[in-house]
Amino acid sequence: MRRTRPDESFLVIHPRRTRVLGLAAMMLLAASAGCAGAPELEQEESTGTQEAAAGAQGSILFVGNSFTHGHEEPVYSYNKGAITDANNSGQGGVPGIFKKLTAQAGLAYDVTLETVSGETLSGHYATKAAIIGRAWNTVVLQENSTRPLPTARGGNPTDFFTAANDLRNLVLTANPAARLFLYETWASPTSVSAQGYTSGIAGLQAMQSDLRTAYFKAYDDFDFTGVARVGDGFLRTVEQGLADPSNGTSAGTFKLWSTSDNRHASKYGSYLAAAVLYAKITGGDPRNLSVGAGSAAAELGIGATDASNLNRIAYESATLPDPIGSPVSQPLPATRASFTGSVTTGTPANLTGNAQLSSLTTSEGTFTNLLGATASGITGTNTPNSRGSTPASAQAAASGLTVNDGANNLGAGNFQFGTAFSAKTRFFIVESALASGTMGDDTVVTLIDASNNRVGAFSLSLLASQFTASAAGNTSNALATINYTGGVASVTGSPPGSVQSKLGAVTFSLADLGVTNPTSVSAATGIRLSSSTLDPNVVGLYSVP
Numbered sequence: 001m002r003r004t005r006p007d008e009s010f011l012v013i014h015p016r017r018t019r020v021l022g023l024a025a026m027m028l029l030a031a032s033a034g035c036a037g038a039p040e041l042e043q044e045e046s047t048g049t050q051e052a053a054a055g056a057q058g059s060i061l062f063v064g065n066s067f068t069h070g071h072e073e074p075v076y077s078y079n080k081g082a083i084t085d086a087n088n089s090g091q092g093g094v095p096g097i098f099k100k101l102t103a104q105a106g107l108a109y110d111v112t113l114e115t116v117s118g119e120t121l122s123g124h125y126a127t128k129a130a131i132i133g134r135a136w137n138t139v140v141l142q143e144n145s146t147r148p149l150p151t152a153r154g155g156n157p158t159d160f161f162t163a164a165n166d167l168r169n170l171v172l173t174a175n176p177a178a179r180l181f182l183y184e185t186w187a188s189p190t191s192v193s194a195q196g197y198t199s200g201i202a203g204l205q206a207m208q209s210d211l212r213t214a215y216f217k218a219y220d221d222f223d224f225t226g227v228a229r230v231g232d233g234f235l236r237t238v239e240q241g242l243a244d245p246s247n248g249t250s251a252g253t254f255k256l257w258s259t260s261d262n263r264h265a266s267k268y269g270s271y272l273a274a275a276v277l278y279a280k281i282t283g284g285d286p287r288n289l290s291v292g293a294g295s296a297a298a299e300l301g302i303g304a305t306d307a308s309n310l311n312r313i314a315y316e317s318a319t320l321p322d323p324i325g326s327p328v329s330q331p332l333p334a335t336r337a338s339f340t341g342s343v344t345t346g347t348p349a350n351l352t353g354n355a356q357l358s359s360l361t362t363s364e365g366t367f368t369n370l371l372g373a374t375a376s377g378i379t380g381t382n383t384p385n386s387r388g389s390t391p392a393s394a395q396a397a398a399s400g401l402t403v404n405d406g407a408n409n410l411g412a413g414n415f416q417f418g419t420a421f422s423a424k425t426r427f428f429i430v431e432s433a434l435a436s437g438t439m440g441d442d443t444v445v446t447l448i449d450a451s452n453n454r455v456g457a458f459s460l461s462l463l464a465s466q467f468t469a470s471a472a473g474n475t476s477n478a479l480a481t482i483n484y485t486g487g488v489a490s491v492t493g494s495p496p497g498s499v500q501s502k503l504g505a506v507t508f509s510l511a512d513l514g515v516t517n518p519t520s521v522s523a524a525t526g527i528r529l530s531s532s533t534l535d536p537n538v539v540g541l542y543s544v545p
Contacts, residue, residue: 060281061086062095062113063124063132063167064142067185067273069093069115071264074300083111086131091115097274098281100296105284112136120144121163125170132167135175138281140228141167142183145263146195148214149207152463153195157214164218179225181281183273184215186231189247190263197461198444201238201245202412202530206444206461208235209514216323228280230273232457233317237272239454242309254306267300268310275314286311286318320457323514331466331512334428334505336361337479339403342387348475348502351482353387357401357538360428362507367426367542372401373415373526375539377452382408385432385487385501385535398536403480403503406432406537408488414452415539416526421510422543423518427527430505430538431467432482434491435475439504440467443531447513447524455524458513468504478502503537 062068070076070093079096082103095113102109114124114131121143124132132139141164149155164182171178192203208231219227234256237243243256256272258264265273274296275286289311291297297307337360342353359368375398384390384397387404391397397405398413407413433439443462447455470478485497493499515521529536 058137059110059112060138060140061132061134061136062098062111062115062140062142062183063121063128064113064115064140064183065119065144066115066117066264067145068095068140068142068183069113069117070270071258072260075265075267075270078300079296083113086112086114086128087116089115094270094274094277097271097296097300098277100299101274101278101286101289102282102284104289104295105278105282107282107284118144120147120159121167122159125163125166129170133170133174136171136178137175138179138181139167139171140181140183140277140281142185145185145191148218149195149210152465153197153207153210155195155210155214160214161218161221164224165222168222168224179281181277182215182219182224182227183277184211184227184229184231186234186265186269187211188234188257188263189245190257190261196442198442198530198532200530202444204235204238204245205446205459205530206442208232209444209459209461212323212514219322226280227322228277229317229320230276232320233272233276233313234269235457236317237310237313240313242306242313243268268302268306271297271300271302271307272310272314275311276317279314279318286314321516321520323516331460331462331506331508332362332364333466333468334360334362334430334479334507335468335477336366337430337503337505339480342404343480348478349480351387351404351480351503353404354402355387355404357403357430357540360505360507360542362426364426364544367544369542370401370428371417371419371541372399373417373539373541375399375407376414376416378407378413379411380407380409380413381411382488383486384408385484385491387482387484388486390486398539401538401540403430403537404482406484406535408491408535410529410531410534410536412528412530413536414448414526414528416448416450416452417541418450418525420522421518421524421541423510424543424545425518425541426507426509426544427541428505428507428539429462429467429529429534429536430479430503430540432501432503432535432537433470435478435481435500435502436473438464438472439470439478439502440464440506441531441533441535443529443534445508445513446528446530447515447521448526448528449523450525452526452528454528455521456515458510458515458521458524460508460513462506462508467506470502470504475500475502479504 069091078092080092187207197203291307341355378394394407398407445460
């Protein structure tokens with residue numbers, strides 16, 4: 001497991017390579033060592049061309065596919081005369097933009113790219129070892145865009161991890177001091193659909209969460225120098241309203257992805273990728289880069305305002321705190337529950353009227369200190385289900401610990417607890433499914449504040465398989481059964497109450513959402529759920545001892 005480390009902004013000596021550290025150490029080095037090439041402290045009058053940076057000289061190799069070499073002009077051949085294409089394909093791409101940005105900052109990098117359309121890192125290792133195995137000062141590795149995803153989403157993470165480690169060892173054999181960065185790729189409107197995520201921004205968040213998890217696992221497990229969070233930059237651009245999550249033409253936005261396939265980067269996306277790489281690899285602040293005549297942005301046809309916003313996004317993405325280490329827990333299914341009110345005991349219990357959830361059991365124990373959330377902004381399209389009179393709204397159905405009422409096909413909804421969270425907080429979702437079907441629905445969870453605004457970039461992509469296990473046509477493992485008498489006809493049956501449903505639940509922690517320090521999300525008081533099929537009856541939390 002990687003040890004905790006400061007923010008990464010400049011170099012110190014590491015037994016195998018240079019390691020990036022924080023501003024305080026930089027000041028000490030600059031004051032005491034006065035070493036050549038050490039980064040200058042940022043000054044208000046800095047123009048970008050005055051900024052020195054970590055690793056501000058030497059050779060750098062970019063390894064990847066069309067997410068690196070660019071999908072179309074003007075990116076594909078941009079600045080190709082200033083860099084070396086090891087495969088003689090006439091490509092410039094993101095490395096060409098990177099070269100231009102470093103030149104704008106007065107830095108001298110000898111840039112080479114080794115890129116093959118559609119290629120994986122294992123493919124590069126098998127066919128291009130003679131190139132990659134040279135003595136490079138810095139190497140950037142970009143995996144095929146779906147390979148790091150979970151196998152349930154069509155990925156092959158084992159192959160990604162193996163290839164990343166193989167290439168790392170290959171590079172370090174030739175130069176033990178080489179720096180190696182992983183180039184985190186992005187979710188897109190096309191890829192979220194193809195890989196089975198929900199559409200819109202929720203799908204982008206879920207897919208990016210999976211990519212982020214995989215890249216940082218490789219980073220931690222194999223001791224890479226850093227992760228250039230390009231994909232997080234793409235997501236941040238959408239979340240800040242600069243780009244449309246469907247790559248459409250909303251007023252005031254630009255197309256982040258190529259219009260040819262809504263998957264590859266547009267010129268805006270490629271420029272953002274290069275700016276994130278510039279910030280992470282050199283330590284320079286892209287906000288200080290020129291966006292006027294003669295700049296990379298201007299030569300690509302990107303206006304000054306958009307370019308300045310992209311440079312700012314790049315800075316924000318490159319300076320995000322790293323999710324250090326593995327989560328302390330994993331989402332856990334609830335295996336048992338107890339209820340009060342109108343309940344007929346049995347295995348499972350049957351809810352016959354107004355009932356309250358009073359305890360949940362997981363592999364961590366049985367918990368009774370349950371707090372139900374207050375729901376708002378639920379956008380489900382179907383009438384809420386109920387055992388008895390139908391609730392006035394989906395918000396009423398999914399609020400508190402009442403389990404005889406449930407929202408149907410959630411869509412999206414905000415759930416507030418009115419309290420701060422800690423490392424001991426466990427959230428839970430109790431949902432219903434027809435007894436004739438399986439339990440669970442894919443769901444995206446994000447942290448929100450009291451005004452329902454997202455907090456940080458913390459999210460979790462729950463899988464249907466992480467809920468209480470209950471197979472189609474079987475209720476023996478369900479937390480309870482219920483025959484709704486109000487709501488959607490296909491759920492209530494004819495006559496109402498003749499179709500049986502069952503309840504299951506999943507529990508998860510802040511760590512599962514990617515939070516390593518609860519004080520960093522002190523503004524968070526709730527969670528947002530996004531799913532086109534989730535039918536929540538209760539959303540709540542409890543604390544473990």
